[in-house]
Amino acid sequence: MNIAVSPSHQQRGIGTRLLETVIDKMQESGAKGLEVGTGTFGYQLTFYQRQGFRVDCIDKGFFLKNYPEPIFENGVQHKDMLRLTLEFSGDTSCQRTV
Template identity: 40%
Template sequence: MAEVPMIRLVQGDRKRYMPLLLLADEQPEMVARYIDRGDMWVLTSKDASKDGVPAVAECLVTDEGAGVLEMKSLAVAPAHQGRGYGRALIEHVARTYAGRYRVLRVGTGDSPLTVPFYERCGFKRSHVVSHFFTDNYDHPIYEAGVQLVDMVYLVREL
């Protein structure tokens, strides 16, 4: 029988999840802009206790006004990727905030890994912020061998 992961709202110190947050946004100064805003959810599994990690995945969402809930961070520890944990967090957030928000929005690098993942989770492309990564980060960021330059925003109706 497959394990059912537990998703819970973080109360208290969010910085203990910094290793996960830095998987999604590798510059600590950028994480500092939103770590104390909104709600942070973590997903734990039995495997987490084996390696001492308090959670295997995290998602941080913020109220951006006008019925928009933004997912600022979504990350799954590398050893736990491919198990549906990222999708589980997205679905949990969508269910939890449906009726209170109009859309769930996410911004991500124009990567061959992340954009298709979000599209498979029901998101549609909204708009692009040109040169976001090259203008806002102090070093080049690469994903799947591609340098991230533009921020792609995707939305999913709630």
């Protein structure tokens, strides 16, 4: 799944509330942790790291292989995906390193 807030409503705390809600609900459900994927640079990385997510591994070439159009941010093309995990308990090591 993707998380997104309408551009006209971004940077008002809505995304943080959405993410906190998912974290709370998953923790209550007994999950061991959460895994997310995002680009290797950009504000989205900070968005997840603020909630405690830590870099686990790199899925090299993910955006090249899985998106029909190139994705550019700040003039740089997204090619690789960073996998980040938030561990509630136990081992949630990423298995997707290429």
